[in-house]
Amino acid sequence: MKRALTLLGLLGVVTGAFAAAEVGKPAPEFTATDINGETHKLSDYQGKIVVLESYNQDCPFCHNHYRTGAMQELQRELTAKGVVWLVVNSVSPNYPSHRSPEAARKEWASQKINATAWLDDSSGAIGKAFGIRTTPHMFVIDQAGILVYEGAIDDRPSPEGDPRTAHNYVREAVQKLEAGQQLAVSQTKPYGCGVKYGS
Amino acid sequence: MFVRRITNFLGVAWFCLAGLSAEAAHTEARLILAAETARPGDTVLAGVQLRMDPRWHTYWRNPGASGMATKVEWQLPAGVKAGTIQWPVPEKLPDEDLTTYIYTNEAVLLVPLKLAGDLGPGPLDLKASVSWLECDLQCVPGQAEVHASLNIGSEIKASKDADYLHTWQTKAPKNGEALSARAWWEGAGIGKSRYLLLEWNSAAAVSEADFFPDASEDFEVQPATGRVPAAPGKFRLRKEVKKLAGDWPRQISGVLIQQSGPARLAYEVNLPIESSPTAAAVNTSPAVATGVVAPSLWKMLLYAFLGGLILNVMPCVLPVIALKILGFVGQAKDEPRQVRKLGLIYALGVLVSFLVLAGLVIGVKAAGHKAGWGMQFGNPQFLVVLTALVTLVALNLFGVFEVNPGARVMDAAGTLASKHGPAGAFFNGVLATILATPCTAPFLGAALGFAFTQTAGIIVLMFVVVGLGLASPYVVLSWQPGWLKFLPKPGVWMERFKVAMGFPMLATAVWLFSLIPLHYGKRALWLGLFLVILALAAWVYGEFVQRGRAHRGLGIAAALALLVGGYLYAVEDQLRWRSPVSDTALAGSLKEGPDGIDWQRWSPAAVAQARAQGRPVFVDFTADWCLTCQANKRIAIDVPSVRAKLKEINAAALLGDYTRLPDAITTELNRFGRAGVPLVLVYPKNPNEPPQVLPEALTPGIVLAALDGAGR
Numbered sequence: 024m025k026r027a028l029t030l031l032g033l034l035g036v037v038t039g040a041f042a043a044a045e046v047g048k049p050a051p052e053f054t055a056t057d058i059n060g061e062t063h064k065l066s067d068y069q070g071k072i073v074v075l076e077s078y079n080q081d082c083p084f085c086h087n088h089y090r091t092g093a094m095q096e097l098q099r100e101l102t103a104k105g106v107v108w109l110v111v112n113s114v115s116p117n118y119p120s121h122r123s124p125e126a127a128r129k130e131w132a133s134q135k136i137n138a139t140a141w142l143d144d145s146s147g148a149i150g151k152a153f154g155i156r157t158t159p160h161m162f163v164i165d166q167a168g169i170l171v172y173e174g175a176i177d178d179r180p181s182p183e184g185d186p187r188t189a190h191n192y193v194r195e196a197v198q199k200l201e202a203g204q205q206l207a208v209s210q211t212k213p214y215g216c217g218v219k220y221g222s
Numbered sequence: 223m224f225v226r227r228i229t230n231f232l233g234v235a236w237f238c239l240a241g242l243s244a245e246a247a248h249t250e251a252r253l254i255l256a257a258e259t260a261r262p263g264d265t266v267l268a269g270v271q272l273r274m275d276p277r278w279h280t281y282w283r284n285p286g287a288s289g290m291a292t293k294v295e296w297q298l299p300a301g302v303k304a305g306t307i308q309w310p311v312p313e314k315l316p317d318e319d320l321t322t323y324i325y326t327n328e329a330v331l332l333v334p335l336k337l338a339g340d341l342g343p344g345p346l347d348l349k350a351s352v353s354w355l356e357c358d359l360q361c362v363p364g365q366a367e368v369h370a371s372l373n374i375g376s377e378i379k380a381s382k383d384a385d386y387l388h389t390w391q392t393k394a395p396k397n398g399e400a401l402s403a404r405a406w407w408e409g410a411g412i413g414k415s416r417y418l419l420l421e422w423n424s425a426a427a428v429s430e431a432d433f434f435p436d437a438s439e440d441f442e443v444q445p446a447t448g449r450v451p452a453a454p455g456k457f458r459l460r461k462e463v464k465k466l467a468g469d470w471p472r473q474i475s476g477v478l479i480q481q482s483g484p485a486r487l488a489y490e491v492n493l494p495i496e497s498s499p500t501a502a503a504v505n506t507s508p509a510v511a512t513g514v515v516a517p518s519l520w521k522m523l524l525y526a527f528l529g530g531l532i533l534n535v536m537p538c539v540l541p542v543i544a545l546k547i548l549g550f551v552g553q554a555k556d557e558p559r560q561v562r563k564l565g566l567i568y569a570l571g572v573l574v575s576f577l578v579l580a581g582l583v584i585g586v587k588a589a590g591h592k593a594g595w596g597m598q599f600g601n602p603q604f605l606v607v608l609t610a611l612v613t614l615v616a617l618n619l620f621g622v623f624e625v626n627p628g629a630r631v632m633d634a635a636g637t638l639a640s641k642h643g644p645a646g647a648f649f650n651g652v653l654a655t656i657l658a659t660p661c662t663a664p665f666l667g668a669a670l671g672f673a674f675t676q677t678a679g680i681i682v683l684m685f686v687v688v689g690l691g692l693a694s695p696y697v698v699l700s701w702q703p704g705w706l707k708f709l710p711k712p713g714v715w716m717e718r719f720k721v722a723m724g725f726p727m728l729a730t731a732v733w734l735f736s737l738i739p740l741h742y743g744k745r746a747l748w749l750g751l752f753l754v755i756l757a758l759a760a761w762v763y764g765e766f767v768q769r770g771r772a773h774r775g776l777g778i779a780a781a782l783a784l785l786v787g788g789y790l791y792a793v794e795d796q797l798r799w800r801s802p803v804s805d806t807a808l809a810g811s812l813k814e815g816p817d818g819i820d821w822q823r824w825s826p827a828a829v830a831q832a833r834a835q836g837r838p839v840f841v842d843f844t845a846d847w848c849l850t851c852q853a854n855k856r857i858a859i860d861v862p863s864v865r866a867k868l869k870e871i872n873a874a875a876l877l878g879d880y881t882r883l884p885d886a887i888t889t890e891l892n893r894f895g896r897a898g899v900p901l902v903l904v905y906p907k908n909p910n911e912p913p914q915v916l917p918e919a920l921t922p923g924i925v926l927a928a929l930d931g932a933g934r
Contacts (some may be wrong), residue, residue, distance in 0.1 A: 069679050157287070212439060214290070216288050218288075
């Protein structure tokens with residue numbers, strides 16, 4: 024009986040926690056502070072394409088994208104076109120992977136991150152609202168604020184090798200949006216390490 | 223400056239050194255073999271052992287919401303082939319709300335290695351590259367090159383790790399066939415979310431159950447599991463499926479977990495997903511699980527036609543056919559066109575009856591009750607009526623009474639077989655159909671089994687084709703009047719033939735009567751007495767009403783009185799035919815006599831239990847009204863050689879009694895593509911192998927050969 028209740032409860036929690044962002048619907052609004060102390064709201068970027076990247080350098084999948092330079096290249100390529108690229112770190116302070124704003128600024132520099140901003144999501148609010156599960160987990164939001172892509176960054180779930188050889192879903196999504204075309208792939212299974220939410 | 227260079231160099235050197243060992247930071251990988259020496263052609267069990275530090279874990283073949291499954295890339299010498307990995311049952315880790323399937327402490331991934339028959343003697347170096355992701359609070363990818371040495375020689379020599387590997391074999395999920403698991407969608411789903419229901423048989427009380435799905439790119443089974451009420455003996459789970467791309471999946475595979483008391487059992491299943499529970503009840507592709515290949519439609523139609531043809535010579539149909547011949551002989555002198563017409567009408571009678579049967583099957587199927595082929599004979603009231611009917615027909619053939627042309631439908635019972643002309647031809651067709659049903663001939667079995675798992679349209683088609691097979695000889699004869707030449711000329715022998723045909727009909731009545739005690743126990747006596755009263759009434763009617771000249775009214779009254787009185791007293795009051803005796807559950811052994819086979823009652827749990835004990839299992843699905851089954855039993859099963867063989871291989875003998883058409887057996891029959899009995903299965907000793915389905919017509923040779931294979 025107890026187990027059944029726990030299961031039911033879990034079911035409720037899961038649906039509650041992740042009755043989150045849905046592809047084809049408007050992306051949830053959020054307000055967050057970046058590592059430089061500035062506030063960002065999703066609605067600030069209405070009219071621009073927004074890419075969210077869930078980040079945790081301690082995860083080998085994520086680390087591989089940075090170590091090879093592939094992630095930084097993609098960030099530079101897309102921000103040059105006017106895309107807003109937001110790095111979201113939802114790791115809770117309970118975990119060693121957590122970065123204080125100061126440590127984060129150091130990492131930003133040493134990793135040569137080319138994104139628009141690094142949002143501090145240690146509370147996990149953005150993560151839970153969007154249903155972020157892994158690092159890296161990518162979200163592409165169009166100029167009207169609709170979530171058009173959610174899932175893996177590419178089709179190569181591996182902690183090694185060169186991600187440039189893989190088919191990149193984020194680049195494809197942005198290209199299609201700019202051309203005004205329909206996306207072929209709107210949802211894939213994200214890979215990587217689990218996001219370390221606190222409780 | 224210099225110091226920094228040294229530290230950098232040392233740091234790099236340290237990294238290189240760390241990479242060389244087969245240990246990542248927190249997991250150790252090793253390759254173990256169950257044999258030191260093996261012969262060419264053998265299969266050697268290998269195990270990739272992963273030993274993890276406390277708190278660190280690696281992942282299952284479906285890692286879950288995050289993580290990565292362990293990969294094994296073999297570098298094997300020529301002549302050695304690696305099979306698929308048998309993954310031990312993982313733990314489900316609900317971490318916050320992200321569920322993963324992991325291994326902690328120790329996990330051994332078992333891989334069977336097949337050695338070619340032409341391998342030369344000597345040592346072989348077996349290598350593999352294992353890569354994994356190990357996680358605690360952080361994740362680290364791991365990689366190791368493992369190897370082991372195997373000697374090829376003239377005998378098998380187990381290694382010191384053999385027992386250890388066999389222990390891990392028991393931790394791998396078992397084959398889930400015996401569970402008769404089904405999967406179907408709960409509804410059409412909303413957007414990208416749809417609920418899946420999984421149901422399986424479970425004899426023991428289940429405290430908890432779960433389903434670990436296999437990974438897919440196009441959909442994701444959510445981790446939460448809901449329990450849904452199910453019929454006793456069954457367990458039902460509900461899982462949400464989220465679609466990522468493409469259409470909704472048609473197949474679901476994974477591991478069913480069942481907790482019964484202290485035992486945690488796991489079963490591999492690979493199920494087609496049906497759209498509704500009644501459709502799910504008749505599994506259309508048991509191919510993978512049972513090794514029975516789903517035959518093509520044309521082949522099945524051919525079998526159906528042949529089956530219909532063969533039905534003509536079945537003992538329960540033959541007397542009617544003989545009567546049909548009489549009709550032809552009588553008509554042969556008349557216009558050929560009339561004969562042709564009658565032949566076609568006979569065929570029409572058969573086809574219409576089959577269509578009615580098809581409609582009945584579809585209706586019953588739709589009503590949710592699983593229909594078996596001999597369903598009419600399982601219904602006690604129908605049995606009583608049919609017995610009485612056939613008795614009357616026999617009496618009519620004996621000449622006890624006649625039924626005049628133009629008699630009403632109520633009198634059709636006695637009229638049917640002996641009527642001439644179109645109506646007679648039609649009812650001959652109908653009667654032939656009714657009597658054919660319990661005789662599932664060899665070809666017919668598989669064909670009908672196929673039909674029952676199909677849509678309504680195909681069911682109708684199948685039944686029509688069987689009907690055509692049954693009717694075709696007469697249509698042919700009616701269209702080739704020339705061949706009627708070969709039929710004998712009419713004469714006094716016809717009348718004698720007619721009376722003689724009354725005897726097979728009487729035998730059919732006796733056989734039907736033998737099925738009565740199953741439903742009514744000792745009360746069956748009263749049906750017998752009623753039949754005698756019926757005969758008396760028939761004689762009174764024939765003698766005084768039809769053949770008599772005076773006292774006609776008295777004759778009718780007497781006959782009616784006998785009929786009604788007999789019915790009210792014998793059938794309603796004493797026989798109580800509306801309330802058959804309920805199934806008395808006979809516990810334990812169904813052994814017949816001291817040397818007989820020690821039959822136990824069949825159930826999916828009994829099969830699973832025997833297989834878990836490593837015993838081969840011999841399953842016989844039979845029914846008292848199934849003549850082929852009884853023949854098989856007498857000729858090929860209950861014979862000394864088979865009895866001895868069963869004892870020799872320590873096989874469990876399970877009897878599935880289908881006489882009353884229990885649902886559980888109907889489901890099982892459908893799984894193997896059969897609609898009715900007989901069905902004989904031989905499950906081999908190795909619990910991972912599927913059962914062997916024996917042909918419908920058995921010989922001792924066939925049975926012994928199958929048992930031999932199973933015992934090895």
